[in-house]
Amino acid sequence: MNHAWTLTLFRLRLAMRNRAFLIFGIIIPLAFLFLFSAVFASKGGPAVAYVLASVLAMSVMGSFWGLSQQLVIFREQGILRRFRLAPLDAGTMLASGIFSNLILMVPGIAVEIAVARWVLHMDRVGNLLSVFVLSGLGAVTFAALGLVVASVANSMMETQVINQILWLGFLLLSGVAIPLPSLPAWLQQVALFLPATYLVTGLQRALIEYVPLQRLGGEVASLGGCAILAFFVCRQIFRWEPEEKVPRQAKLWVAAALIPFLLLGAWESSRGGRLGEARTILRSTFAERPAQQRDAAAPPPGEKR
């Protein structure tokens, strides 16, 4: 644990010296917050909270980009093999990446909430404890997924291709870019199999409906379970050397790790509650505003009235 903390501090120092942290961790999410607010919540009010949930989820999901690329760079440049000589195991190396990512995400989340509240006139800040716990769990989950990608990919190019595919999937299907109820019915069912969907719906409930943590058991369990599984899998398939091959058994671990999501998706699909909640939140958010504001703001894309 001591080593994990030592490495976490080292990674934090490196991140603070990297302009990419400021750009991707603070500036770009804020740009999206202003853009989405201008389009969907120009009059402020609860619609800002809806937009904020999407932007927070996007910031959290972005965890897997930075960490997966850093791990591949470390491996390709022979940095990992230098650390391999020290009395360290793969789990410590990976945990330090996840811890540092979690710590680095906190100021970005806080700035986004503050800007939404005081600059974009969000009327309420929701349940902050729920927001931060979900964001933290999400950051751990997506960072661990990024590490799985980095361990499976053989080069930076492969990493970027896999990341792009996952990122687009998360963005388009989870409710971040397009509200979940606006998707075709069959795609809504697909979305229930993605951990990103639980992050987005959880953040919406915490920000808009003030849902306390104890009533977010489904979201917390799915994100927490995903985080543990993803960490376990990336530890199994971690490679110190670029020329090391992923063992066949490790590939089976990746496949096995998908089973809980299939089960969770199937359960949610049969229950039907999550999609209903998403519809209720969307309707109530945009219906709460006075008539003049509702007319001025564009309806959410694709929403059938």
Added chain:
Amino acid sequence: MSDAIVQVRDLTKSYGDVVALRGVSFEITQGEIFGLLGPNGAGKTTTIEILEGMRLADGGTATVCGLNPQSGGAEFKRTIGAVLQSTSLPDKMRVAEALSLFAQLYGRRADTGGLLGRFGLEEKRHAFYGKLSGGQKQRLAIALALVNEPQVVFLDEPTAGLDPQVRREIYDIIEELRRDKKTVLLTTHYIEEAERLCDRVAIVDHGQVIAHGTPRELKQRSAGTTRIEVSLAHAAADGDLRALEGVTDCRAVDSRYVLHSTRPPQTIVALVKHLESSQNELQSLEMAAPSLEDVFIELTGRRLRE
């Protein structure tokens, strides 16, 4: 019972169809600087990386201080220090930070100031790794290898790609390790490095140790002869030059001819006469006492850096 601190027995290793090691064996005793000398691809790095625990051998055994590199765990890692051939640190990491971080990982308080002074890096204490020159990076790599005060130090081609001035600085550092009674395994393809630094040398080629001993013992193979290297305007038949007075051995290497002679003046006179009679022309001639390179040429018919 052997007093060897490093023991290597019949190591074998293949990468797919490529056989890297074909039964490498040697021993290193406490406080010895042992060199693995051979051309690129000879199996030096594979051997040293098996000893560092970075690679798994297909067969044979290797122990360092009685520990198996693969199963020795943290205890093994605390026993060794290593400079890897291909490695790096993050560009935005400062020199002093690197020393301090690795010391902490070994559970030690780093004598950062002492190490920086010893390796001439005081002025670069706050410099980013990415801004260091090749020589400075290599000195830092050696400092990092010593941060845990290891019993055995592995140096894989520590001067490869460095200019002669920096190479000499690294030699001084390795000489210092000798004074500190560290046990060192060094791989190199530089003859002068092996001759100057190593107490004993194993010459490796195609995954096998083809000769071993002290540099003096190895050079004894060519004892009593002088090396005469000539280049000619036209190719000569090996047999013609071998028949010259005093010549004990003749090999064509890189379009030049390397002769070993017990009577150099007579050989040169005979060579000039032979060239005149065969209407050939002498383009250059160099004479030297035999080196480890000659031993390698004698054993393999090739130069080390081919």
